[in-house]
Amino acid sequence: xxxxxxxxxxxxxxxxxxxxxxxxxxxxxxxxxxxxxxxxxxxxxxxxxxxxxxxxxxxxxxxxxxxxxxxxxxxxxxxxxxxxxxxxxxxxxxxxxxxxxxxxxxxxxxxxxxxxxxxxxxxxxxxxxxxxxxxxxxxxxxxxxxxxxxxxxxxxxxxxxxxxxxxxxxxxxxxxxxxxxxxxxxxxxxxxxxxxxxxxxxxxxxxxxxxxxxxxxxxxxxxxxxxxxxxxxxxxxxxxxxxxxxxxxxxxxxxxxxxxxxxxxxxxxxxxxxxxxxxxxxxxxxxxxxxxxxxxxxxxxxxxxxxxxxxxxxxxxxxxxxxxxxxxxxxxxxxxxxxxxxxxxxxxxxxxxxxxxxxxxxxxxxxxxxxxxxxxxxxxxxxxxxxxxxxxxxxxxxxxxxxxx
Numbered sequence: 553x554x555x556x557x558x559x560x561x562x563x564x565x566x567x568x569x570x571x572x573x574x575x576x577x578x579x580x581x582x583x584x585x586x587x588x589x590x591x592x593x594x595x596x597x598x599x600x601x602x603x604x605x606x607x608x609x610x611x612x613x614x615x616x617x618x619x620x621x622x623x624x625x626x627x628x629x630x631x632x633x634x635x636x637x638x639x640x641x642x643x644x645x646x647x648x649x650x651x652x653x654x655x656x657x658x659x660x661x662x663x664x665x666x667x668x669x670x671x672x673x674x675x676x677x678x679x680x681x682x683x684x685x686x687x688x689x690x691x692x693x694x695x696x697x698x699x700x701x702x703x704x705x706x707x708x709x710x711x712x713x714x715x716x717x718x719x720x721x722x723x724x725x726x727x728x729x730x731x732x733x734x735x736x737x738x739x740x741x742x743x744x745x746x747x748x749x750x751x752x753x754x755x756x757x758x759x760x761x762x763x764x765x766x767x768x769x770x771x772x773x774x775x776x777x778x779x780x781x782x783x784x785x786x787x788x789x790x791x792x793x794x795x796x797x798x799x800x801x802x803x804x805x806x807x808x809x810x811x812x813x814x815x816x817x818x819x820x821x822x823x824x825x826x827x828x829x830x831x832x833x834x835x836x837x838x839x840x841x842x843x844x845x846x847x848x849x850x851x852x853x854x855x856x857x858x859x860x861x862x863x864x865x866x867x868x869x870x871x872x873x874x875x876x877x878x879x880x881x882x883x884x885x886x887x888x889x890x891x892x893x894x895x896x897x898x899x900x901x902x903x904x905x906x907x908x909x910x911x912x913x914x915x916x917x918x919x920x921x922x923x924x925x926x927x928x929x930x931x932x933x934x935x936x937x938x939x940x941x942x943x944x945x946x947x948x949x950x951x952x953x954x955x956x957x
Contacts, residue, residue, distance in 0.1 A: 728887060749771070
């Protein structure tokens, strides 16, 4: 069982007040708060270790290169990849999806082909595919979800054919919290000859992943949702695919030799890491991973789900409240609306009570269209949240409903 009060002591921001009220931070699905261990790591690196990687013979450059590659190994181990060469550092999940869409799309997509994207995806796992498919003459097919928020994986075989090149799907919906049956998705896609890209931004936080066991071909996530700094992300790709794919960006560090007659590219993963690496962010991501491991992912996940299920049960008793995403297998994301109350108004009242939630379309317009709404209120629980905070959240919703109806 987690010692949540001890854990909260690791996060300096959680002790602050907002409008004279204790901060109740329920927006971790947008970005997580950072433990002191990660904050101290970043400060120490700038104060004691800072130097560019891969390009210097001096001590600091060598030392930072060692730390940078150690971070790559930590990521590899954390997600269960078979080799460090399959771990590409990016600026975030959006950049990682775009890299695959551009590079693999240019390699494998052609007129008359198709790809499948789920209806519950974040815009970052939709728009890059629209861009490349528009250039290459490729059809996008949509795998729907039902009103409970369950991805209808049983419908996937009817969308697949011999011209399907890729299936893009989330590990956990950033709006509904739904965690689709990914192994079935991967098996069906591979049987049709398609590759699978998984958006792990929420899933890697709430339960983790073993990419080898899952069998996906690409997996992306952002560090800032995993208790690491902003500006660092990861693209996992099967090595044989990465080696075949052309570079996404050109510049320094992704080349072996440059001549006007032609350029020879670096081996993977450096082929996809053009320019100055965010080595500070990468090392801090590695530190965040070690912090998470010290606590225990199963224990974190169990605590988060307990809070979310408790809050969902309490909200369900509030007249006029509709919860979106009631499938049985979901992570600790709770989205809802209250009849007669605009989502923004709900969010503003909760904010005045010190409760931070997210309002709007959550970069998921197709999900909003599915339910016929313009926006939702989203509370996302992390392992540093408490049962009294869940009670404060429910009481705040009840108060807002009384005020605004």
